Amino acid sequence: MKLPRRQFLRLAGLAIAVPAIPRVARAETYPARPVRVFVGFAAGGAPDIAARLMAQFLSERLGQQFIIENRPGAGGNIATEAVVDAPADGYTLLQAGLQNAVNATLYTKLKYNFIRDMAPVASINHENYCMEVPPSFPAKTVAEFIAYAKANPGKLNMASPGNGTGPHMAGELFKIMAGVDMVHVPYRGSPPALTDLLAGQVQMMFSPMSSSIEYVRAGKLRGLAVTSAERSEALPDVPAVAEFVPGYQASGWFGICAPAKTPAEIIDKLNAEINAGLADAKLKARFADLGATPFAGSPADFASHIAAETEKWGKVVRTANIRAD
Secondary structure (H helix, E strand, O other), X not given: OOOOHHHHHHHHHHHHHOOHHXXXXXXXXOOXXXXXXXXXXXXXXXXXXXXXXXXXHHXXXXXXXXXXXXXXXXXXXXXXHHHHOOOOOOOEEEEEEHHHHHHHHHOOOOOOOHHHHEEEEEEEEEEEEEEEEOOOOOOOOHHHHHHHHHHOOOOOEEEXXXXXXXXXXXXXXXXXXXXXXXXXXXXXXXXXXXXXXXXXXXXXXXXXXXXXXXXXXXXXXXXXXXXXXXXXXXXXXXXXXXXXXXXXXXXXXXXXXXXXXXXXXXXXXXXXXXXXXXXXXXXXXXXXXOOEEXXXXXXXXXXXXXXXXXXXXXXXXXXXXXXXX
């Protein structure tokens, strides 16, 4: 039976509109149940702190719990794989970071391709590291540290939260640019690494400021320099590494990613809510106190940042011949 043109167009219009109804409803009702945010490192470290601050804001704002699940191991790959394999419905998210950009080169047999299999949702913050030593360490400046390291090649231990983590990469970049030889000692997260640094079991660490700034302020650790291009307002008396090693700059970053094919309307809603958090005066002050800088933008902005960081740190991995094990 041939339908009259007017009736055909009306029915066609309805057919086009119907799929849009659940898409709109899905965005309006999301989240309808608790959301899990996977963090690839132990509780108490910089990724965990950033994730919990944002999760608390989102929980209060959206009326559903954003629950942090720590899945440490394999440089964050365990947590990332869990999210890659999760349903693409917005209820399983990843606290992504610099380590994900590094792992693309560091691990040759990953079960996933981060850029292909993850959807960037929103960046959260940049975080500087602080080059720290125990108070008993003889060097009191970066220049003195470099001189000491060159006089004792291969005898200094450099702690990190694990292979491929931001602090590890900051240290490797420093080794390349300063021309020093140190032994990398990876830990399962920042807390145990800091414990040994405080005890003098290791001599140096590029530590995330959020997890170590109070030790520096209390004099339990000596902050030689921060890794930002300029001095940090959180530690104004501590110089930047670049004042001694021109051109040096390294900073960690965190953001939220979701499984690929997560509906665009859910990604856009999460992006808007996270950016609202980054504009919130109370949350901004909390980040600033920890030496972190809010890093807002669109999903596309975050995607571009991840791509650029993957290229930058891939070069460091290859130059330093870093291996996953």
